[in-house]
Amino acid sequence: xxxxxxxxIACRKPSGEVVTMQEPLDRPSEKHKWxxxxxxxxxxxxxxxxxxxxxxxxFSANVAIEDVMQREVNSAHVETAVxxxxxxxxxxxxxxxxxxxSEKAAAISGWLAAGNVILSLAFFIFMYxxxxxxAATELKKVDPALGGQIMFNLVDGAVRLILFLLFIWxxxxxxxxxxxxEYHGAEHKTVFAFENGDPLSTAxxxxxxxxxxxxxxxxxxxxxxxxxxxxxxxxxxxxxxxFAARIALLPVIAGxxxxxxxxxxxxxxxxxxxxxxxGLWLQRITTKPPSDEQAQCAIVALDHAMxxxxxxxxxxxxx
Numbered sequence: 001x002x003x004x005x006x007x008x009i010a011c012r013k014p015s016g017e018v019v020t021m022q023e024p025l026d027r028p029s030e031k032h033k034w035x036x037x038x039x040x041x042x043x044x045x046x047x048x049x050x051x052x053x054x055x056x057x058x059f060s061a062n063v064a065i066e067d068v069m070q071r072e073v074n075s076a077h078v079e080t081a082v083x084x085x086x087x088x089x090x091x092x093x094x095x096x097x098x099x100x101x102s103e104k105a106a107a108i109s110g111w112l113a114a115g116n117v118i119l120s121l122a123f124f125i126f127m128y129x130x131x132x133x134x135a136a137t138e139l140k141k142v143d144p145a146l147g148g149q150i151m152f153n154l155v156d157g158a159v160r161l162i163l164f165l166l167f168i169w170x171x172x173x174x175x176x177x178x179x180x181x182e183y184h185g186a187e188h189k190t191v192f193a194f195e196n197g198d199p200l201s202t203a204x205x206x207x208x209x210x211x212x213x214x215x216x217x218x219x220x221x222x223x224x225x226x227x228x229x230x231x232x233x234x235x236x237x238x239x240x241x242x243f244a245a246r247i248a249l250l251p252v253i254a255g256x257x258x259x260x261x262x263x264x265x266x267x268x269x270x271x272x273x274x275x276x277x278x279g280l281w282l283q284r285i286t287t288k289p290p291s292d293e294q295a296q297c298a299i300v301a302l303d304h305a306m307x308x309x310x311x312x313x314x315x316x317x318x319x
Contacts, residue, residue: 001187001301002052005314008304009056010297011063018297019063022304024312042258043251049216054117127167128224129246132160137239149232157228164224165282168217172285185210186290186298188283191318194306200299202292210287213265217286218279222257225278230256 001008008022028044029036035044136156140147146155171177192208193200212218227246230253234245264273290298306316 001190001298001305002319003305003309003314003317004319005312006305006308007052008301008308009059010301010304011060012293012297013063013067015067018300020300020304021059022308024308038259039252039255042255042262045258046254050117054114057116125247127163128160130243131163132156133239133243133246135159153228153231156231157224160227161224164220168282168285178288181286181288182290183294183297185287186294188212188215188287189290189295190298190302194302195318200303202295202299205295205299206290206292210289211280211283213268213273213276213280214261215279215283215287217282218276219257219261221279221282222260222276223253225275226257226260227253 002025004025004027006022006024008020010018010020012018028048029041034040133156136146136152136159139155140152146152172181186205188210189205189208190200191212193205196208198204198207227249230249231242231246234242234249236242236245260272261276261279264270264276267273309316
């Protein structure tokens, strides 16, 4: 969960214990006014979100790995310890081993998180930039009528949307990803309760919908749709020139999509709100009703973020 000047993450261990981390955040637009300009602020927000996502992923991976390692250490010491009394040296060695396990877990989680980010970016570019463009290029060879600027980019956009929807639906069939989608639903319910001024209790949070207009899923769907129009304006006709243009235009498309979603969230009866409707429909896949334990985890994260925001005298809103 993130507020304007703080963020927090909560992870539940298999034991049921909830582990948290919260940190203050600088708001770049407060130091550099140009970072708050329309379009630019969307790109900055996306970059910040990716940075926080990396740190959150690293923390959660560290919690999971450390928990496994410490259970293995405890098990090993239980098996080797004398049933009577363990000496001071043995207890000291146990604590030392646990510290080493924590340090090792942190190093492993760092590599895992970095690898995940790199693979995710590579996958995104290959799956949603390279493959759709390749498919549209090959279809143009089969039917030259598909080679016009409008038709070519409509085909390219259609392939991209189909791949995106198939991927989102396909991974939802995995139990672990379904659990992620349940936590996603818990996040949305908690944000809704907070924004409506309700107390952050499990019962109050569970009343709300899992579909939220400012969701990252809505952002991705908006990017997919907006990009079709942008690519129609690109005059290039060769494969690699078109591919390079798609990569170069990513920040601009992201910035425009951010502005549309932001406006739609504030003006839900506007035309822009209709443009974000497909993103809300898609949340029927990417969010699932959470358990009370999952909702409680989201509440803890939001409570910690807002407590830290209050310490810094900031506005208590969801960023």
